[in-house]
Amino acid sequence: CGECGKAFRWSSRLAHHQRSHTGERPYKCPECPKAFKGSSALLYHQRGHTGERPYTCPECPNAFKGSAALLYHQRGHTGERPYACPQCRKTFPHSSNLQLHRRTH
Known part of the structure; x- marks a missing residue:
């Protein structure tokens, strides 16, 4: 990227990234009235x-618009807690939960 120097393997990814600098939302x-970069x-x-x-x-029976939302939801079923606090080792199902917790230390 000529603006910030970030490198991309694919030209399409570079074009999408450059829109964050220009503010272009062609979609x-x-x-x-909403428009999007990608x-x-x-x-x-x-x-x-x-x-x-x-x-x-x-x-x-729950269904979701995106795969990330489904993954977020499924952790409620599986009990997966992949985010661990480096200070006390308490684990959390979502990174946002860990970020909130870290403020308590």
Whole structure:
């Protein structure tokens, strides 16, 4: 990137990154005034309009717009706690939980 020096393996990733410097948002939602830097963000957003939730939980009836939300949800079923506090070793299912906890030390 000519602006910040960050390197990318793919030119498409560089183009997407450069939009963070220029503010360009070429992917426009046809349903509302919102616009996005990338096509995947637009697709995710459009699922809010259509109600589409293609990522279904195999353990319960819940479904989600994106795979990250499904993974976040599934940790409630599995009990996975991959984020550990380096000071006290307490573990958390999500990085945001760990960040909040670290403020207590």
